[in-house]
Amino acid sequence: MLTRLRRKLCWGHLYIFFIWGCLLLFLTCLLKYMSLECDLGDVIRDSGDLQKSYCKDQYYMTLKLPANGQKNCSKIIRGNLDEIKKTLLDNLIVKNKKVDVTDVEYLNITKDCNVFKERRKYVMFSLNKEEQDFPIAYSMVVHDNIEMFERLLRAIYAPQNVYCVHVDKKSPESFKEAARAITSCFDNVFVASKLEKVIYASWSRVQADLNCMEDLLQSEVQWRYLLNTCGTDFPIKTNSEIVKALKSLNGKNSMESEKPPAYKRIRWEYHYQWNESIIRTNIKKGPPPLNIPIFSGSAYIVVSRDFVKSLFVNPMGKQLIEWAKDTYSPDEYIWATLQRVHGIPGYMPKNYKYDSSDIHAIARLVKWQSLEGDMREGAPYTSCTGTHRREVCVYGMGDLHWMLKQHHLFANKFDPKVDDHAIQCLEEYLRYKSFHGKEMQSQWRMEDVDRPMRSLI
Structure with missing residues (x-):
């Protein structure tokens, strides 16, 4: 009996020592x-x-980039109407209106670039090898609102990418100085070597992108695709998601390119002159070179490096570019037409079967006022919860739930003076997803999914 008891005590001590040993090791x-x-x-x-x-x-x-105030961005992004209404009401309170950061404030903070990048929370390293091995080029055409430009740059910035910033010659000197100060803080961000005085609906808008394209081709960064942006754009995908989308194109381009409506033909059938504005003359133009059919599209595109190279060396491409310089709003047809020219890298045949609307292309998500409505009744998208500018929705928070379910890489338009909460929630969402590879909530809650948003306006 005594021997058995001693054995039990011995094993008990050994067991205790084992447990404590494991705990100590842990x-x-x-x-x-x-x-x-x-x-x-x-x-x-x-x-x-x-x-x-x-x-x-x-x-x-x-x-991390947490949104300001009491709003719950996760609920807003999931489409929670109560949270959206509460935050929309906050937009109406004068004391809560967004105060923009000025050009002078950016000039001051960029005096020390390390402080600037730290305070503004730039991600100065690649988040994974796939992104690191797939650099992207950006042409950024801007003319005002320095804070919106800087927030856009921060949202799309990655050290392996390269960014050309075209600053409108008409912009105030303080804006130009602030833009140059921001770009000078990065080795892979620069102001275009040639700047244009950009006139609405004139060739100068296309030339601004061409200037950046030419500079980007001279960059040491061997980028694979080029995306162009303006100051009212914002990404709705992380850099990792953008890389995956571009790789899936497999050398093709993605942009809006459709047979144009009859009313647009006047834009290239007459010669236009422009100085401070663009004016139509009574002089009729000849047909495009080689009778290339004109297609309608958008100023915003996703194109391969080979496509960009071809703009400066392909004879048909160069002829079409030269022919289009005295037309109205050439940015809304020149890329769409080049996309259908045989021999242009990544082209699509001109047969109507290859037409692509802005809904199908991945370049830009836009809500046109005339097409908004109840999706249950066949509208392509819900009503805008922000406001409208030139018949285009300037997004509000109530648009985020729908927006983030789309396949596009960017959305247009955003304005912090219309709804800064929407931009803040996108910043919070994208930064979290960039690091964690998933939304702040693992699943979308399906409440209110396709309910009309008119009651929020």
């Missing part, structure tokens, strides 16, 4: 793990280990 490993410094190499290597996850969490906590 605590030692945990403390060692917690004391490790995060190496950027661990973040971008696709190892999938615990250290990588821990480092990403640490960097996210430093670089």
Whole structure:
């Protein structure tokens, strides 16, 4: 009996020592793990280990972009009408109106670039190897609202990409100086070498992009695709999602390109003159070179590097560009037409079967006022919850739920003076998803999914 008792006590002590030993080992490993410094190499290597996850969490906590105020962006993005209404009411309170950051304030903060990038929370490293190995070029045409430009740059910035900024010659000197100050803080962001005085609906808008395209081709960055933006754009996909979408194109381009409506033909059938504005003359133009059929589209495109190269060397492309310089709003047909020219890299045949509307192309998501309505009755999209400018929706918070379910890379238009909450929620959403690869909520809640938004306006 005594021997058996001694054996039990012995095994009991051994068991206790074993438990304490395991606990001590666990605590030692945990403390060692917690004391490790995060190496950027661990973040971008696709190892999938615990250290990588821990480092990403640490960097996210430093670089997250939480929206201001009491609003719940996760609820707004899920389409929660009560949260949207509450925040829309907040927009109506004068004391809560957005105050823009001025040109002078940007000039001051960019005096120390390290402080600027730290305060504005730029992500200065690639988040994964796939992104690192697939650089993208951006042509950014801007003319005012320095804060909106800088927030757009921050949203799309990645160190492996390259960014050309075309600043309108008409812009105030303070804006030009602030834009140059911002770009000077980055090795891969620069102001275009040739600047245009951009006149609405004139060739100068296309030339601004061409100037950037030419500069970007001279860059040491071997970018794969080019996307062009303006100051009222904002991304609705992370850089990782954009890379995946571009890789899936497999060398093709993506843009709106359709048979034009009859009323638009006057835009290229007559010669136009422009100085401070554009004026139609009574002089009729000849047909486009080689009788190339004209297609209607958008100023905003997703095109391969080879497509961009061809604009400066392909004889048919160069002839069409020269012919279009005295037409009205050539930005809304020149790219769409080049996309259908045989021999242009990534082209689509001119047969109507290959027509692509703005809904099907991935370049830009736009809500046209005349097409808004009840989707249950066949409208392509719900009513705008912001306001309208030139018959285009300037988005409000109530548009985010619908917007983020679309396949487009960017959306247009945004304006912080109309609804800064919408932009803030997008910033919070995109930054979180960039680091974690998923939305702030793993699943969309399906409440109010396709309910009309008219009651919110």
